Amino acid sequence: MRKKSSIRIKMIIAFLGYNLIFAALLAPFVLFWGPFQALKIVAVGSVYTSRHPQVVQAFLSQDEITKIMNSNDSQNINISQAIARTNVIADASSGITIEDIQGPSFKGKVMLVKDPKRVKLAVTKEIGVTGERVSDLVKDMNAFAGINAGGFYDPNGKGNGAFPDGLTVHDGKLVHNNVNDQTVNIVGFNDEGKLVLGDMTASQLEENHIREAVSFGPNLIVDGKPMISGDGGWGIAPRTGIGQMADGTVIFVVIDGRQPTWSIGATLRDLMNVFDDYHAINAVNLDGGSSSELVYNGKVANKLWDIFGERYIPTAFVVTP
Structure with a gap:
């Protein structure tokens, strides 16, 4: 039996x-x-x-x-979606405010940085060899906080974030360029602390006084005007974005995703709505998916999707002392 x-x-x-x-x-x-x-x-x-x-x-x-x-780009979807804000943490000593946000299908974090000149770009110390985790990039710059920034290309198939894609500028110097003098969308700050978005070539960086920059997109809000039609056509996923208010305050947004019991993720429209809710006059989408991450005080502040933990990436926007 x-x-x-x-x-x-x-x-x-x-x-x-x-x-x-x-x-x-x-x-x-x-x-x-x-x-x-x-x-x-x-x-x-x-x-x-x-x-x-x-x-x-x-x-x-x-x-x-x-x-x-492109199927959703022609749809005129109502953009008003309520974004709930909770658990506000204001750190006066570091000039940072962090808030939890929640939308129709997602949860995430928003960080507000009052002084835009404190936002710098951290770049992996070994470009072409390996990327670094956001927590390491923050530590390298003796920074308080940071989010993942630009994307990367992978000529060797290693997927280790060794090669930042497009134009990468740190401290006013072009540190990596894999597009020669082609036009790419710049996401960066000039020497006055203004967030600059728009098409630019490598030769135009200096004349526009670009201090820190990566290449990514799409732009979400430009000069106060929403740029996303429909849901954006990129599906639902973890998202990272950066924006700026009229008074110069920098806005970091990280939205968790691909976790059905916690947060499914956001469309580009959802991400734009968050920035609109925070009165951003300029905002742009950064690398997302398993790269989406916010680090604060040496710890990962959001819930990562990747079961292997922090991803190795080439660049991060960080908040310096």
């Missing part, structure tokens, strides 16, 4: 295991080729803008991807 019972249990386990494997293999086909258009739009937007766009490219042509990515 005991032997038969043992065989029966093994058969049940084998049956369940087979079905789980079958479901896992079938899921991408249902997701990308199935009839669920709304689910497909969200999935393509989220995965294609992650570190594994090749997953989408394996199932869909570039024309199909482009069509889906």
Whole structure:
């Protein structure tokens, strides 16, 4: 009897295991080729803008991807969404205020930095070799806090954040350039502490007095005008952004995602709404996904999505003493 019972249990386990494997293999086909258009739009937007766009490219042509990515841009969705603010921490000694925020499908953190000239760009000490964790980049600069900044490209397939993408400026010097004199969207600060967003070439950095900068996007708010139509076409994911109020106050926003019991994530529209709620006159999306992180007082302040902890990245915006 005991032997038969043992065989029966093994058969049940084998049956369940087979079905789980079958479901896992079938899921991408249902997701990308199935009839669920709304689910497909969200999935393509989220995965294609992650570190594994090749997953989408394996199932869909570039024309199909482009069509889906742009499918929401023409929609005029009502942008007003209530953002709840709680648990305000004002640290007078460091000139920083931190607030918890919550939207329709996400939770996150907002950090306000009164003096914009204290915001610097930290760059990995070993460009081309390896990136660093945000907590290490903050420590390198003897800073109080920091968020992940620009993206990176991966020519060696190591995924270790060694090569910042686009133009990277630190302390007024161009420290990395993989686009030659092509035009890219600049996210940075000039020598007056103003957040500068817009297309620029490497040769234009000096004439615009750019002190700290990375390349990323898209822009969310420019000169007080919202720039995102529809939901932005990038799906729902963890997000990081930086903005500035009219009085110069810098706004860091980090939104958690891909954690169904905590926070699903945000669209670009959601991220823009947060900055609008904080009266930003300029704001931009930074690298997101598993890179999204806020460090304060030597600790990670948000809930990371990556089970392996902090990701190795090339750059971070930090708040210096």
